[in-house]
Amino acid sequence: MKFNTLFLTCLSGLVRNPMRAALTVLGIVIGIAAVVAIMEIGEGSKKQVADKFSSMGANVVNIFGASVSTAGVSSGMGGRASLYAEDATAIMRECGDVVAAASPYVRASGQIIVGNRNWTPNSIKGGNEHYLSIEGWQIASGRAFTKKQVEEAARVCLIGNTIAQNLYEGKDPIGQDIRIKDVVFTVIGVLDTKGADGMGNDQDDTLILPWTSTRTRLAGGGGAAIISKGGAANSSASVSSTSTFSTSAVNFYPGSDLQPYSNAPHPLRTRTVDSLLVQVKDGIDPNKAMDAMTPVLRRQHQLEPGVLDDFEMRDRSQFKKMMTETTDTISSLLVAVAMISLVVGGVGIMNIMMVSVTERTREIGLRMAVGARPRDIMWQFLLEAVLLCLCGGLIGIACGRIASMFVSSKMGWPTATSAGAMVLSVSVAAAIGIIFGWYPAWKASKLDPIEALHHE
Amino acid sequence: MIELKNITKVYHVGEIDLPVLKGISLRIEDGEFVSLTGASGSGKSTLMNILGCLDHPSGGEYWIDGKNVAGLNADQRARLRNQRIGFVFQNFNLLPRTSALENVMMPAYYNHPPRSTAEIRKRALELIEMVGLTERMHHSPAQLSGGQQQRVAIARSLVNNPGILLADEPTGNLDSTTSVEVMNMFRDLNRKQGLTVIIVTHDRKTAAFTDRAINMCDGLILDGVSDELSATLSK
Numbered sequence: 001m002k003f004n005t006l007f008l009t010c011l012s013g014l015v016r017n018p019m020r021a022a023l024t025v026l027g028i029v030i031g032i033a034a035v036v037a038i039m040e041i042g043e044g045s046k047k048q049v050a051d052k053f054s055s056m057g058a059n060v061v062n063i064f065g066a067s068v069s070t071a072g073v074s075s076g077m078g079g080r081a082s083l084y085a086e087d088a089t090a091i092m093r094e095c096g097d098v099v100a101a102a103s104p105y106v107r108a109s110g111q112i113i114v115g116n117r118n119w120t121p122n123s124i125k126g127g128n129e130h131y132l133s134i135e136g137w138q139i140a141s142g143r144a145f146t147k148k149q150v151e152e153a154a155r156v157c158l159i160g161n162t163i164a165q166n167l168y169e170g171k172d173p174i175g176q177d178i179r180i181k182d183v184v185f186t187v188i189g190v191l192d193t194k195g196a197d198g199m200g201n202d203q204d205d206t207l208i209l210p211w212t213s214t215r216t217r218l219a220g221g222g223g224a225a226i227i228s229k230g231g232a233a234n235s236s237a238s239v240s241s242t243s244t245f246s247t248s249a250v251n252f253y254p255g256s257d258l259q260p261y262s263n264a265p266h267p268l269r270t271r272t273v274d275s276l277l278v279q280v281k282d283g284i285d286p287n288k289a290m291d292a293m294t295p296v297l298r299r300q301h302q303l304e305p306g307v308l309d310d311f312e313m314r315d316r317s318q319f320k321k322m323m324t325e326t327t328d329t330i331s332s333l334l335v336a337v338a339m340i341s342l343v344v345g346g347v348g349i350m351n352i353m354m355v356s357v358t359e360r361t362r363e364i365g366l367r368m369a370v371g372a373r374p375r376d377i378m379w380q381f382l383l384e385a386v387l388l389c390l391c392g393g394l395i396g397i398a399c400g401r402i403a404s405m406f407v408s409s410k411m412g413w414p415t416a417t418s419a420g421a422m423v424l425s426v427s428v429a430a431a432i433g434i435i436f437g438w439y440p441a442w443k444a445s446k447l448d449p450i451e452a453l454h455h456e
Numbered sequence: 457m458i459e460l461k462n463i464t465k466v467y468h469v470g471e472i473d474l475p476v477l478k479g480i481s482l483r484i485e486d487g488e489f490v491s492l493t494g495a496s497g498s499g500k501s502t503l504m505n506i507l508g509c510l511d512h513p514s515g516g517e518y519w520i521d522g523k524n525v526a527g528l529n530a531d532q533r534a535r536l537r538n539q540r541i542g543f544v545f546q547n548f549n550l551l552p553r554t555s556a557l558e559n560v561m562m563p564a565y566y567n568h569p570p571r572s573t574a575e576i577r578k579r580a581l582e583l584i585e586m587v588g589l590t591e592r593m594h595h596s597p598a599q600l601s602g603g604q605q606q607r608v609a610i611a612r613s614l615v616n617n618p619g620i621l622l623a624d625e626p627t628g629n630l631d632s633t634t635s636v637e638v639m640n641m642f643r644d645l646n647r648k649q650g651l652t653v654i655i656v657t658h659d660r661k662t663a664a665f666t667d668r669a670i671n672m673c674d675g676l677i678l679d680g681v682s683d684e685l686s687a688t689l690s691k
Contacts, residue, residue: 002570009565016553366549369510370563371538371616373531449510453549 001376010384024352025392027345028432032396032425033403034338039421040404042331044414049327053320060134061286062314063276063297081272082310085211087300088128088276094296098289100281101130104273106211108218113179114167121163122205124180126214127277134279137208142174142189145210153212157185160204161193183217185209211273286315345392346432353385353440364444365452378445385437386430393429397422458484458507458620458652463516465502476502477513478675484654486619489646491655491663494672503672504656508541508622509533538566542613546625548605550597556608557593560584564615576615583611587641603634610641620652621645627662639665
């Protein structure tokens with residue numbers, strides 16, 4: 001029998017009894033719909049996790065100074081003040097093929113005073129003009145600081161939404177002056193809301209400055225004039241009034257009197273920055289980027305071969321990978337559960353096919369009498385089961401898509417169409433048709449034509 | 457030409473062997489119009505199943521056109537039925553919810569080598585016209601009378617141009633007027649197209665239409681076999 005006639009025979013066999021066909025595929029429809037909906041919701045939450053992480057700065061490598069130990073006391077990571085702002089420039093210049101942007105990073109802390117109000121933000125951060133994009137910050141109003149403002153250690157700042165709420169209560173903070181540690185800064189922009197980070201800390205309780213301003217005006221250090229060996233640069237909040245209001249360019253790179261390359265621990269932070277943030281280009285393995293950056297930093301730090309690195313790199317995307325794997329695991333578990341319902345649907349198919357074979361015994365007998373070989377009968381019933389399952393699969397995909405669209409519009413769950421889900425469910429449906437249709441088809445082909453013809 | 461030599465058929469019911477055919481020898485020439493009669497239990501249905509290659513005999517030889525078909529397997533018998541034998545049944549056995557035309561076309565789908573659907577359709581339309589149902593060819597069996605259904609069944613039996621037409625109680629479910637129509641149709645097929653027609657019946661009136669009646673009793677042929685053949689075979 002030719003395939004297309006066989007196909008039409010099966011199709012007319014199904015159309016002859018539409019109610020039975022509909023009830024038979026119901027199980028498959030539900031199973032496939034469940035698989036598709038769950039996979040789409042899973043895909044959506046995976047995407048949401050990825051988005052969340054890109055708001056925290058995805059694909060970012062942190063570079064810290066290495067730990068240092070003296071007389072048995074280890075400083076811990078970042079203990080060695082070995083990183084310089086020039087390192088970030090060098091990385092951007094020389095690793096341009098793997099690195100999108102690099103920024104120095106300087107922390108500070110302090111109280112903000114505006115008029116008769118004050119607020120102590122969670123963090124005061126300093127970076128260069130690339131810092132916002134590396135950390136995934138958007139500007140809600142106002143503008144970001146420029147490269148020139150970074151070079152001049154301009155007294156400008158960007159405030160997070162939490163700070164704006166607490167200090168200005170809905171008034172426009174742009175252009176207003178704030179005081180931190182007696183230094184006056186002008187608010188030039190408000191950051192867009194990010195919400196809590198992975199650990200529950202409010203990311204919007206943040207003040208961002210040019211790193212030069214943070215370093216020289218808040219975190220200690222400052223101009224060469226006020227640096228003294230052994231001075232409490234890191235902890236000092238006292239900044240001379242002349243530098244506070246100085247608008248002239250500051251000398252950020254004083255001489256080499258601090259000997260940052262020496263093995264002795266020196267907590268002084270003047271030219272050095274707390275860490276570097278490097279954004280790896282999309283699609284580039286962070287490990288590859290780290291391999292590219294290591295020789296650049298070693299050369300910058302003039303490390304002889306054989307000398308240990310005086311810096312350490314941490315890939316932030318590992319955390320993202322872990323979270324993505326978690327959502328993956330959960331959604332594949334759910335899919336496994338949905339698969340069980342598919343198996344139940346398959347048993348339903350087998351059940352109805354068995355009934356169908358019994359009900360159509362005379363038809364089978366007749367077909368055999370007029371020349372159908374057992375294998376022709378077998379193919380007919382097998383193809384019928386597969387067709388049923390495929391139809392069920394297609395209807396199921398449609399239902400699953402509708403369900404996931406409903407869930408995303410009514411309950412606000414994120415969903416994403418998953419081509420994999422559709423391919424998987426169609427092949428699973430076909431496989432179910434073959435597996436569960438095989439036994440009834442085989443039974444049909446084994447019927448004796450004489451008995452089948454006289455079956456009542 | 458159909459020739460049976462000492463055909464036996466034994467059914468095994470549990471431990472007991474039940475002989476149904478006890479040595480049938482029979483020759484039917486091409487173009488004969490024969491009826492096979494006998495009371496129920498005489499073995500005529502079993503003989504018909506063997507003649508129609510639906511069943512294989514326990515012993516003996518069965519020759520169709522000089523070919524021994526007693527030892528064929530299920531697939532080979534299916535092909536033989538498809539090419540050489542047309543079947544007409546007492547209860548018509550049309551596919552339900554399927555048009556008369558589709559019913560007529562159905563056996564040709566199992567042809568080997570396969571024929572094109574257009575070709576099959578053309579042949580089926582000719583046959584439907586021959587049995588006078590052109591206007592009703594899109595009706596399903598439920599929309600046709602018994603006589604019309606049997607005419608569809610006859611058209612179906614002819615779609616593969618068989619040499620032999622085997623009818624099992626073709627008038628059993630029909631009233632007498634329709635029975636006459638159907639039997640006349642068989643006679644026409646025999647006379648005009650030279651088909652070998654074998655009709656299994658217990659009805660004497662139906663058997664009277666045929667040229668020769670083979671009468672069976674208890675698994676043996678009582679009469680109707682040409683004397684010369686029975687003389688040679690009974691030895």
